[in-house]
Amino acid sequence: xxxxxxxxxxxxxxxxxxxxxxxxxxxxxxxxxxxxxxxxxxxxxxxxxxxxxxxxxxxxxxxxxxxxxxxxxxxxxxxxxxxxxxxxxxxxxxxxxxxxxxxxxxxxxxxxxxxxxxxxxxxxxxxxxxxxxxxxxxxxxxxxxxxxxxxxxxxxxxxxxxxxxxxxxxxxxxxxxxxxxxxxxxxxxxxxxxxxxxxxxxxxxxxxxxxxxxxxxxxxxxxxxxxxxxxxxxxxxxxxxxxxxxxxxxxxxxxxxxxxxxxxxxxxxxxxxxxxxxxxxxxxxxxxxxxxxxxxxxxxxxxxxxxxxxxxxxxxxxxxxxxxxxxxxxxxxxxxxxxxxxxxxxxxxxxxxxxxxxxxxxxxxxxxxxxxxxxxxxxxxxxxxxxxxxxxxxxxxxxx
Numbered sequence: 001x002x003x004x005x006x007x008x009x010x011x012x013x014x015x016x017x018x019x020x021x022x023x024x025x026x027x028x029x030x031x032x033x034x035x036x037x038x039x040x041x042x043x044x045x046x047x048x049x050x051x052x053x054x055x056x057x058x059x060x061x062x063x064x065x066x067x068x069x070x071x072x073x074x075x076x077x078x079x080x081x082x083x084x085x086x087x088x089x090x091x092x093x094x095x096x097x098x099x100x101x102x103x104x105x106x107x108x109x110x111x112x113x114x115x116x117x118x119x120x121x122x123x124x125x126x127x128x129x130x131x132x133x134x135x136x137x138x139x140x141x142x143x144x145x146x147x148x149x150x151x152x153x154x155x156x157x158x159x160x161x162x163x164x165x166x167x168x169x170x171x172x173x174x175x176x177x178x179x180x181x182x183x184x185x186x187x188x189x190x191x192x193x194x195x196x197x198x199x200x201x202x203x204x205x206x207x208x209x210x211x212x213x214x215x216x217x218x219x220x221x222x223x224x225x226x227x228x229x230x231x232x233x234x235x236x237x238x239x240x241x242x243x244x245x246x247x248x249x250x251x252x253x254x255x256x257x258x259x260x261x262x263x264x265x266x267x268x269x270x271x272x273x274x275x276x277x278x279x280x281x282x283x284x285x286x287x288x289x290x291x292x293x294x295x296x297x298x299x300x301x302x303x304x305x306x307x308x309x310x311x312x313x314x315x316x317x318x319x320x321x322x323x324x325x326x327x328x329x330x331x332x333x334x335x336x337x338x339x340x341x342x343x344x345x346x347x348x349x350x351x352x353x354x355x356x357x358x359x360x361x362x363x364x365x366x367x368x369x370x371x372x373x374x375x376x377x378x379x380x381x382x383x384x385x386x387x388x389x390x391x392x393x394x395x396x397x398x399x400x
Contacts, residue, residue: 004092004120005036011090011118012042012070017321019063020088022072023095023104025128033092034072047073066325066335075100083334084111085341090118094125096133097147098154098168111340114308121155123214123256127271156260158290160184191254191291197243198282198289201255202263202275204239206283210274213266214259217273218252254291261289308345311393316383317348323379327372338372339363351380353391 008022024030027048034046045059045068062068064083071077075095089108095101101119109115126148133144154164161181163173177184191197204221205212219226220234223241234240243251255273258264263279266272281287321335321344328335339347343363352358358373359366384391 005033007118007120008033008090008092009037009040009042011088011116012037014116015069015088017069017318018087019066019083019085020070020090021077021086021104021107022070022090022092023077024072024074025093025125025132027074029093030072030074037070037072043069044072045070047071047077049074064334065328075104081107083107083336085113085336086110086115087113087341088116088118090120092120094119094121094129094155095151096129096144098151098165099147101151101154102165102169111336111342113342113345119155121152121256123252123259123266123271126152126256126259126266130266130271131269153260153262156257158183158188158190158292186295188292189295191293194291195282195285195288197254197291198258198263199285200239200242201251201258202279202283204237204242205264205273205275207237207239208234211272213271214252214255214273218248218255221251222246222248224248250293253293257291258289263289311349312345313348313351313387313389315387316351316380316389317344319379319383320344320347320376323376327375339368347376347380349393351384351389351391351393353377353381353384357392 012020022033022044024033027050030046030048034044037044045062047056047059051059059068059071060077060081063071064081086108089105091101091104095104105117105119108117129148130145133141133148136144150168154161154168157164160173160176160178160183162178166173179185182188201217201221204217208217208220216228220229220237220240221243223235223244225235229235255264258279259266259273261278262276263282265274265276267274275283278287282289320339324335324338324344328338331338340363343361346362347358350357350361352361355369355373355377358364358369358377364373381391383389
């Protein structure tokens with residue numbers, strides 16, 4: 001809920017100075033979002049097929065070499081790029097299939113550390129993809145629409161996201177809680193009176209003669225005094241204002257969820273809502289839908305995220321990131337080639353003071369120790385001295 005740029009900024013604020021990718025459906029959306037984020041002071045660059053090849057390469061190189069934090073792109077970005085320390089991937093709009101989502105979100109966290117994947121969607125995304133698929137050959141279009149329905153059901157579903165993806169690809173999760181997605185972390189709560197709420201929505205669609213879209217239907221249900229509603233006489237319907245104690249955005253989201261569960265179908269160019277045979281079972285009380293809303297309580301933190309930062313001095317980690325960037329610039333290589341984030345975190349956890357201790361850091365071998373050891377150890381010593389921190393933390397524990 002809320003403006004998409006505002007939502008994306010919230011993610012960027014959680015990952016200041018870290019590498020990430022934001023995917024958008026259309027080129028014009030890439031340019032618009034990139035301009036707004038850059039105007040707000042974020043380090044971003046665009047990437048899409050409508051740009052000159054030289055400009056695309058320049059922006060891609062800037063991202064790889066950490067001269068820019070975030071790339072805003074269409075799905076054309078990411079193929080063949082070996083950048084292990086992407087800390088977040090945002091889909092600011094629904095992808096066209098779960099296959100695409102898995103591939104694109106899989107570009108985060110390839111170094112084995114935690115990464116955040118956010119998917120923001122709306123019913124409008126479904127309509128956008130339908131329009132973009134309208135000129136496809138009938139057979140290809142049919143396959144594409146099945147895949148589109150699959151990702152839409154994933155977005156609007158209320159089961160563990162990891163379990164849902166694995167199930168789609170014919171696999172299964174061997175535990176009941178992944179401890180990492182919005183469902184399992186308690187970021188969503190089930191609507192208690194989902195049957196009654198669903199019946200109100202479906203009844204309103206029928207009262208509107210199945211001639212209007214989700215936005216208009218949500219306006220009627222929340223008791224809007226919009227001119228069009230009054231002129232159509234829909235303020236006199238028995239379903240008018242039945243959900244006036246909820247926001248229009250919340251009701252619209254519930255409509256999207258009912259579409260994803262096949263209780264409602266969107267038809268035609270304007271995504272007119274119609275009640276399916278399955279939806280009529282809800283009206284008859286024979287089936288109960290699942291409806292979700294954001295939880296009021298604070299969300300838990302991913303278990304993986306907690307483990308990844310345990311014992312790490314974040315101030316030292318940031319100091320080492322800056323040093324890594326300087327070293328990479330001198331050697332003209334991407335920063336992650338010097339050291340991965342996992343290695344930097346282990347350095348900030350162990351705080352080695354000798355070459356022998358430095359070699360115990362994950363991802364540090366003889367070659368990197370010889371290349372960078374003296375400089376990095378000096379930086380660690382200086383930081384620990386300035387902040388009154390002990391060095392060789394893990395070695396001291398191992399010797400006890």
